[in-house]
Amino acid sequence: MELEDLIALTEAESSQHAEIEIRVCTAAGCLSSGSRSLISALEHAVEDRGLGDRVGLREVGCMRLCCEGPLVSVNTSTSDGTRVPTLYGKVDAAQAPDIVTSVEQGRKSAEALHSIDPNGPFFAHQKSVVLEHCGIVEPERIESSIALGAYRSLHRALHDLSPAEVVEQVTRSGLRGRGGAGYPTGLKWATVAKMPPGQKYVVCNADEGDPGAFMDRSILESDPHRVLEGMAIAAHAIGANQGYIYVRGEYPIAISRLDTAIRQAKRFGLLGSGIFDSTFNFRVDLRIGAGAFVCGEETALIHSIEGLRGTPHPRPPYPAESGLWGHPTLINNVETYANIPVILREGADWFAQIGTEQSKGTKVFALAGKIRRSGLVEVPMGVPLREIVERIGGGSPEGSSVKAVQTGGPSGGCIPAELLDTPVEYESLKALGSIMGSGGMVVMDQDDDMVGVARYFMNFCMDESCGKCVPCRAGTVQMHRLLDRIERGEASHDDLVTLEDLCDLVQHASLCGLGQSAPNPVLSTLRFFRHEYESRLIEFSGPPSSAVSSDPR
Amino acid sequence: MAVKTLSVDGQLISAREGQTLLEAAREAGISIPTLCHLDGLNAVGACRLCLVEANGRLLPSCLTPVAEEMDVQTQTDRLQRYRKQIVELLFAERNHVCSVCVANGNCELQSLAMRLGVDHLRYEPQEPECEVDLSHERYGLDHNRCVLCTRCVRVCDEIEGAHTWDVAGRGTHCRVITDLHQPWGDASTCTSCGKCVMACPTGALFHRGSSVSENVHDRETLHALILAREEKQWLV
Numbered sequence: 203m204e205l206e207d208l209i210a211l212t213e214a215e216s217s218q219h220a221e222i223e224i225r226v227c228t229a230a231g232c233l234s235s236g237s238r239s240l241i242s243a244l245e246h247a248v249e250d251r252g253l254g255d256r257v258g259l260r261e262v263g264c265m266r267l268c269c270e271g272p273l274v275s276v277n278t279s280t281s282d283g284t285r286v287p288t289l290y291g292k293v294d295a296a297q298a299p300d301i302v303t304s305v306e307q308g309r310k311s312a313e314a315l316h317s318i319d320p321n322g323p324f325f326a327h328q329k330s331v332v333l334e335h336c337g338i339v340e341p342e343r344i345e346s347s348i349a350l351g352a353y354r355s356l357h358r359a360l361h362d363l364s365p366a367e368v369v370e371q372v373t374r375s376g377l378r379g380r381g382g383a384g385y386p387t388g389l390k391w392a393t394v395a396k397m398p399p400g401q402k403y404v405v406c407n408a409d410e411g412d413p414g415a416f417m418d419r420s421i422l423e424s425d426p427h428r429v430l431e432g433m434a435i436a437a438h439a440i441g442a443n444q445g446y447i448y449v450r451g452e453y454p455i456a457i458s459r460l461d462t463a464i465r466q467a468k469r470f471g472l473l474g475s476g477i478f479d480s481t482f483n484f485r486v487d488l489r490i491g492a493g494a495f496v497c498g499e500e501t502a503l504i505h506s507i508e509g510l511r512g513t514p515h516p517r518p519p520y521p522a523e524s525g526l527w528g529h530p531t532l533i534n535n536v537e538t539y540a541n542i543p544v545i546l547r548e549g550a551d552w553f554a555q556i557g558t559e560q561s562k563g564t565k566v567f568a569l570a571g572k573i574r575r576s577g578l579v580e581v582p583m584g585v586p587l588r589e590i591v592e593r594i595g596g597g598s599p600e601g602s603s604v605k606a607v608q609t610g611g612p613s614g615g616c617i618p619a620e621l622l623d624t625p626v627e628y629e630s631l632k633a634l635g636s637i638m639g640s641g642g643m644v645v646m647d648q649d650d651d652m653v654g655v656a657r658y659f660m661n662f663c664m665d666e667s668c669g670k671c672v673p674c675r676a677g678t679v680q681m682h683r684l685l686d687r688i689e690r691g692e693a694s695h696d697d698l699v700t701l702e703d704l705c706d707l708v709q710h711a712s713l714c715g716l717g718q719s720a721p722n723p724v725l726s727t728l729r730f731f732r733h734e735y736e737s738r739l740i741e742f743s744g745p746p747s748s749a750v751s752s753d754p755r
Numbered sequence: 756m757a758v759k760t761l762s763v764d765g766q767l768i769s770a771r772e773g774q775t776l777l778e779a780a781r782e783a784g785i786s787i788p789t790l791c792h793l794d795g796l797n798a799v800g801a802c803r804l805c806l807v808e809a810n811g812r813l814l815p816s817c818l819t820p821v822a823e824e825m826d827v828q829t830q831t832d833r834l835q836r837y838r839k840q841i842v843e844l845l846f847a848e849r850n851h852v853c854s855v856c857v858a859n860g861n862c863e864l865q866s867l868a869m870r871l872g873v874d875h876l877r878y879e880p881q882e883p884e885c886e887v888d889l890s891h892e893r894y895g896l897d898h899n900r901c902v903l904c905t906r907c908v909r910v911c912d913e914i915e916g917a918h919t920w921d922v923a924g925r926g927t928h929c930r931v932i933t934d935l936h937q938p939w940g941d942a943s944t945c946t947s948c949g950k951c952v953m954a955c956p957t958g959a960l961f962h963r964g965s966s967v968s969e970n971v972h973d974r975e976t977l978h979a980l981i982l983a984r985e986e987k988q989w990l991v
Contacts, residue, residue, distance in 0.1 A: 511922065516818050664927070666926070673841060675848075676848045676927065679927050700877050
């Protein structure tokens with residue numbers, strides 16, 4: 203394949219556009235609320251009315267407003283040639299004929315349908331960079347991706363830029379790792395690129411496991427070619443010829459679409475040998491995780507790809523120096539790779555203008571919990587949390603008020619409502635004892651009990667601890683027991699002290715990030731909602747129930 | 756061979772390049788507690804007892820190579836507090852009852868507890884249901900005493916080359932297993948060499964028939980064996 207072929211494909215695909223395009227979300231959320239039967243109902247309705255040549259039915263990815271799923275978007279060309287999108291939510295298969303009738307007659311919406319304003323606050327305050335094609339592109343058809351510009355940046359990287367220039371672009375863009383820790387991506391790439399030539403690997407971490415997080419899942423299900431393109435660009439930049447996408451087994455739709463995407467890209471010569479008639483070879487394989495949270499930690503992930511037990515080992519050596527089978531390995535998160543094609547397309551400076559001084563670009567969040575509008579949200583870095591929770595998400599439902607926002611999943615913390623003006627940046631969230639994390643955002647209202655929330659996350663970490671190091675394996679169990687006792691009102695002040703001591707130990711002495719961050723939900727709720735803990739403590743008389751009688755055994 | 760000089764607990768010591776902090780400190784007569792570490796086996800940094808503070812960072816000394824002008828503290832209050840907590844957590848994790856243990860008086864966990872002054876537990880014992888595997892004709896496995904140091908796993912893999920042992924499960928449900936979780940006696944890869952029993956720091960792996968305090972882990976033989984393999988010479 204050459205650039206001309208790409209352009210020809212793009213033109214062929216664009217000319218196929220039907221007068222009326224009906225797009226149905228087939229990401230996991232909408233599929234689970236019935237978009238599959240809706241699609242077949244729409245097919246029948248189009249057929250019944252003999253509209254096959256005027257209406258194009260497209261199976262696309264996430265349209266973001268997940269709480270209103272299944273979502274259907276209808277694009278009708280008006281007389282002046284502009285396309286007017288109409289968005290319908292909570293569409294039932296029985297309403298398929300209504301949709302087809304309304305688009306046929308050129309009416310904006312049928313009365314029975316629940317129409318959503320595409321310029322409403324949920325969409326208006328977002329900025330799409332990573333998700334620019336989500337909900338538009340058909341994830342199972344590479345032609346649809348190519349028509350929207352996929353693999354153009356890879357072509358540019360291979361023919362117009364040297365590997366060093368690609369790394370320089372990424373460095374200058376200021377992109378930081380979207381997996382949560384926020385390590386400068388350009389620096390990571392440069393480190394691997396500087397390792398002596400030889401076997402190197404590119405790994406995409408798609409082992410998203412935080413409760414309440416579905417960003418990576420949505421990207422993979424909606425626009426898999428963007429991730430593949432980002433990985434290929436990275437491989438060219440660092441000198442790798444083999445990539446792995448480590449995706450969790452709980453994401454069957456993402457796995458199947460990635461598999462399709464890889465096969466299609468190979469068929470088009472966009473992956474494999476001699477890509478774009480260059481000397482660059484890049485092969486991508488999928489590795490399916492068996493469902494261990496710890497395998498999102500990079501050293502554990504490497505062990506798992508190697509076929510070993512998924513346990514972490516202390517760093518250094520970092521994977522950049524010694525990763526898969528001892529070779530230099532670049533590991534980035536799904537969203538990080540998804541940012542790469544657009545950085546090359548629009549330029550590092552364009553990207554660096556978005557966001558703040560320390561945190562550039564946008565961030566995708568999975569907004570969930572006690573909130574009116576939940577779903578996938580992409581905003582520029584630096585917007586206040588309030589913008590996401592209240593303007594985009596619409597605040598808590600009728601009769602309740604936002605109490606706290608949990609960011610970063612089990613590694614993060616709870617930020618109280620009075621601090622909602624905190625800008626979304628790596629440093630500012632860290633200063634509050636939380637983290638950006640991969641982007642899970644769970645809103646809590648006044649009915650939520652913060653001790654219960656802390657216990658929930660501790661339970662998660664306890665179950666997901668790999669068991670290798672003692673503080674994480676045994677410490678989280680004891681912390682969970684203490685939290686459980688506090689929640690039930692059976693703990694004393696001494697127990698709270700023991701809990702805080704354990705937080706200190708597990709945070710500082712654990713081997714990997716799972717253990718080191720496990721106390722965060724406890725520490726942040728203790729910091730902002732300490733009264734909820736203290737109000738339940740009991741005055742005890744006699745020895746504390748937790749202590750074993752003085753017995754050195 | 757390059758030599759590095761560094762300071763450990765305020766004392767200047769020299770070490771060979773590539774040595775770990777633990778090795779260098781021990782050579783200089785500074786003792787750092789360990790549990791998962793055993794000379795001759797690959798270090799895993801799992802028990803976290805050998806953590807030291809170096810230039811403000813907490814590092815596992817068994818895995819950290821020495822570096823020039825490193826300033827290492829091995830006995831700070833904070834480290835001692837952590838070590839005590841770790842030992843208490845281990846005691847609370849399984850059913851360790853020294854008075855009826857085959858390794859009583861010859862147990863590294865017990866000595867650590869005495870050395871660190873653990874005279875009571877702040878944590879609620881988990882009291883898990885642990886099995887005892889007596890299917891092997893010569894040895895026994897008591898999960899109640901296991902601290903998951905994985906010395907048995909490593910010695911079997913790295914020294915004996917059989918890889919009979921491994922770890923199954925995760926978190927607190929981790930258990931050392933033989934082969935694909937068969938009873939030890941049915942594990943076809945086991946050569947009955949007994950190196951795992953020699954390596955075990957507690958009474959988890961023992962010689963069948965030994966009673967309270969009777970099971971002595973023969974570390975000397977094991978070390979001689981490891982040394983002989985490394986140096987390719989057999990001691991007579």
